[in-house]
Amino acid sequence: MERLLVEEDMDLIGFYSGGYAAPLTGFEWAKSVVVFGLGVEEEELLVGVRQKGWSRARQFVDQILDLAACRVANLLLRNGYLSEVVSSSCGRADLRALALLCGLGSPGKNGLVITPAHGPRVRFAAVATDAVLPGYGGNSTELCSGCDACIRACPAGAIGESFDAQRCLEYSLRSERRGKRCTLCTDVCPAGVGEP
Ligand code: SF4
Numbered sequence: 001m002e003r004l005l006v007e008e009d010m011d012l013i014g015f016y017s018g019g020y021a022a023p024l025t026g027f028e029w030a031k032s033v034v035v036f037g038l039g040v041e042e043e044e045l046l047v048g049v050r051q052k053g054w055s056r057a058r059q060f061v062d063q064i065l066d067l068a069a070c071r072v073a074n075l076l077l078r079n080g081y082l083s084e085v086v087s088s089s090c091g092r093a094d095l096r097a098l099a100l101l102c103g104l105g106s107p108g109k110n111g112l113v114i115t116p117a118h119g120p121r122v123r124f125a126a127v128a129t130d131a132v133l134p135g136y137g138g139n140s141t142e143l144c145s146g147c148d149a150c151i152r153a154c155p156a157g158a159i160g161e162s163f164d165a166q167r168c169l170e171y172s173l174r175s176e177r178r179g180k181r182c183t184l185c186t187d188v189c190p191a192g193v194g195e196p
Pocket residue numbers: 110153154155156157158159167168169171172182183184185186
């Protein structure tokens with residue numbers, strides 16, 4: 001499975017097996033979760049793509065991630081394991097919590113996962129499974145420096161002592177309607193800048 005995700009050019013790959021897999025994925029049979037992600041420094045990845053029947057556009061990067069997730073889920077199914085895609089579009093699970101569980105980064109003040117090489121400029125997808133997978137991943141370093149640049153940059157006042165996801169969502173949807181989803185807090189975040 002890891003080889004498949006490397007073939008798919010995923011920048012981050014992590015596995016978790018244990019008691020949090022079921023509650024955090026929303027699948028009671030889940031014993032493990034694999035989470036993977038792509039850095040989104042290239043503007044093209046954030047372009048919104050809308051297909052017939054979709055109520056709103058989805059970012060191109062999320063479609064790439066979903067295709068990779070389908071390949072992983074199919075591989076597990078072919079090997080006799082239950083598996084389900086956990087995508088950013090299904091709203092079933094918090095992918096940030098799953099990425100933290102797999103050790104792919106540390107929490108940032110802007111409510112996102114700060115990763116070593118891409119800072120918060122990353123998108124995730126996941127697959128839940130009843131297979132028991134070896135743990136893999138494992139960042140335990142605090143990557144948010146607490147510089148507060150994201151707080152100063154946020155026009156919605158969504159970042160403070162805690163992160164106000166509703167305020168962020170409302171502003172982001174307005175900004176998306178104007179042509180591009182808001183990325184101001186990730187644009188200014190110094191984490192991961194200049195990393196290979
Ligand atoms: S995405 Fe925009 S609105 Fe949301 S927290 Fe970041 S800067 Fe604020």
